[in-house]
Amino acid sequence: MTIEDAMPHTKRWWPSWDTRKQLSCISFETVGVSRMCERLEKMLVESRGMLSKEQQMDILHQCKTMNLIWVGQYKLSPIGPDQVEHILGYPVNHTRIGGLEVAERLKLLKYAFQTDTLGYLLSVLREMYPEGVKVLSIFNGIGGPAVALQRLGIHLKCFVSVEASDINRKILKSWWSETGQSGQLRQIEGIKGLSSHKLQSLLKEFGGFDLIVAGNPCASGTSALVNDRASSVGVDLSLYYEFVRILQRVRTM
8 A cells, every 4th residue: 555545635745756655664753753844844945845956865864764744735744653554454543542652553563564465465365264264373463464364354263362562462352342253362471371282272272273374573572672773683583483383383283
């Protein structure tokens, strides 16, 4: 989904030299954004939109870095979590829970699945499992796999979510209830809670899983993510091997 698809009302304000179609990243940094918008708007007003090449490049750089969008003539604003949810294919107010601030919601969305892309990859399951699927989702995040399958019209017979973040688990539970899912939802608090004994118990209870999917460990509460720099060095890479461990375990049971 392009920015224009998600926010067609902004098209009239979009200058021809801003050729962005998609977001380059999802930034949850809010410090200094308002001041930057004021600086750029002052530059635009003073030049009456007739910018030099260097000024255009400066504005584009800041727009890409801070996810700024055009909301009026010579007026920029940071993209909000509601718009990001729409672009990523989540329901309206999917992350609006527990009084979360804007920056906190954007942080949750930063590592979330783009559900249209995920849905494209999983669309083959409609014919393979016409009566529904049994899913094990590791590092489930805010529930991207469940949302993608539901959007495809695939019944979730059971959905076992392994997720350390309490907020993420609440988001999934809220979505499950609001969308009227009739299958079984089981939530496990973090990867450490999915021991071999627990996994064997789940396999016996549900008769195996049709799909095992893993998200980004960065999206879970397994790592203390203070900022982008911390996220690049503070993630326990061994967490990525947990998916392989669990997949191999399921295959041999």
